[in-house]
Amino acid sequence: MGKNRLEAFSDGVLAIIITIMVLELKVPHGSGTEALQPLLPVFLSYVLSFVYIGIYWNNHHHLLKAATRINGAIMWSNLHLLFWLSLFPFVTGWMGENHFTSLPSAVYGAVLLMAAIAYYILQSLIIAEEGRESRLAESLRRDLKGKISPVLYAFGIAISFFRPWLAGCVYVFVALMWLIPDRRIERAVSQPRGG
């Protein structure tokens, strides 16, 4: 059913995204601390985005481990998720270079929001394929973090026009919240099928 190749392709894209982001850290011409200083905000936004891609890779990994069947809709919703994640290098560089000002922070939040929605669609399609009675469906019934995150991203986008630094704090907070891998799915999968 091509699950292996879907995982391999996603791994490839995520590995490239996480790595080419560092190309936005342009090598400075000077060799003193004054040459490094302007790179600090770009570096900080790189760290944040690295963590986000890591979170997506982790959760994507757990989600697909629980999936047993892949169909065309799942394939395309997976590409849809990768599309929004592929914009990370751009929005990361833009937010970093402009020192977390309003519009770049809002656009960064918008990409986070779209990626969250894309992940939700992918998850829903996999659950639909597995059946509403499947262990995966059950383990995600509450999915508190998945429901709170988009709300927080939307709040971050709105607040970035008034207190841009607060938007950054919101994005960091959501990242910390997710740093713990989705143990619910993990537990469901590790349990024997027979329950």
Next chain:
Amino acid sequence: MGKNRLEAFSDGVLAIIITIMVLELKVPHGSGTEALQPLLPVFLSYVLSFVYIGIYWNNHHHLLKAATRINGAIMWSNLHLLFWLSLFPFVTGWMGENHFTSLPSAVYGAVLLMAAIAYYILQSLIIAEEGRESRLAESLRRDLKGKISPVLYAFGIAISFFRPWLAGCVYVFVALMWLIPDRRIERAVSQPRGG
């Protein structure tokens, strides 16, 4: 017989192509909407190319799933396909930066056309190896979309010198036409060999 490594290598190349295209979206220096605006056509052409690479990945995936034997000719025709796809970042950036003007639109269409021809050659070689009586050969006997696409690309190339915006519409139309994965092959493969 090396099918796995052929798939892995193709996945790698396609994953890189789809991801480095975003590097053409150069991070602007300003932080206002006026800094983002000139990027809009580049972004639109990026979306279009992302969908095209996604289509090729999907169809390539289905085609190779149906293949049981790989020979030297198949390997090289696969590399030939990857060559034309590798030009996507260049033509995407060029068309986007020049706001879909005549020559860039025509060159974009030419790369689409060459990739379609390369895919057709790859498909023919795999069918030849599988045998004209194979399920794959049967499922692709009509292959309407595969026959119409090159004609539409050629039309797009021609029209781009008179109505460049129409060429863009043609490319978008073909992409939408292909968004549905090739169910014929999918069906043939999922059926048990014994028929």
Next chain:
Amino acid sequence: MGKNRLEAFSDGVLAIIITIMVLELKVPHGSGTEALQPLLPVFLSYVLSFVYIGIYWNNHHHLLKAATRINGAIMWSNLHLLFWLSLFPFVTGWMGENHFTSLPSAVYGAVLLMAAIAYYILQSLIIAEEGRESRLAESLRRDLKGKISPVLYAFGIAISFFRPWLAGCVYVFVALMWLIPDRRIERAVSQPRGG
């Protein structure tokens, strides 16, 4: 337990890091030897970093071969290691372009040090998961090279503010020391489980 995907993702990231480093070797405009000469220090630092990434890939490969169970902490400590390795293209280019001067050499050493610490954490978490009685734990009990390296990196960082060329020598020396793959783990793994 997702070990395969962890390896595949790490391979992808390491393959990209090792390859995009070469992008810091900017194609010069002239075509004579005088156009190549200023690239020599960048080339040398590229060779050094290529060897380091090769060492990490080799040791990572042996370490994960010995691992039988992967948990969330191992996943994140693996990403933590990849984070520091992802800074290699930046620090390599910066050190090379500034001809191994003080601060760039110190920062290069700092990234080496952080990567070594991240590797140590990853190794410790894998050993903790495998159990203190496992063959892996036993084979790494002494781990002389793993203990000396951070000390040498720290010495390299300190010395780079007084004799930057000596820092370079230290980094080269540690690389040579590691070039030999970790035979202890290799031996432990190749021996039959029963001992």
Next chain:
Amino acid sequence: MGKNRLEAFSDGVLAIIITIMVLELKVPHGSGTEALQPLLPVFLSYVLSFVYIGIYWNNHHHLLKAATRINGAIMWSNLHLLFWLSLFPFVTGWMGENHFTSLPSAVYGAVLLMAAIAYYILQSLIIAEEGRESRLAESLRRDLKGKISPVLYAFGIAISFFRPWLAGCVYVFVALMWLIPDRRIERAVSQPRGG
């Protein structure tokens, strides 16, 4: 024995090399044919290098398929080969941008020569591990192409200082000579072990 991961890592590096070479095709600012023209030599050198990386991928694939045991020396000689291949994007861009003039053509040939030597070392180490009586060793006993190529590369390097265009012809000729995958190994492997 880690053969799978060695192949996966090599595939990753080769896929990235073959794809980032296209980044040397800088998107021009104009939109007319006069904007494309200066890119022609860069494009031609890109095609040549694409074919060379394809040849290496093909032969590497056949060689490793015949290998049954991997040791540390094979791992490092594989990285050594990847190192020289990683310089392709640089020398390709430099030769293309300088319209196949003397020094860039000679340096391109030098990288080809070093890659050929690295491949020969890798092949020799694999044969040594397999045993001089192995089918692989037997099938490579004559290895005419492998012996002629370095001589031709050396000739290309020398001639590039007098007739640079002739050096380009030599490199194209060797590429054409290799385009046919190494049928000797292919045959040896496909035959049943018992002979």
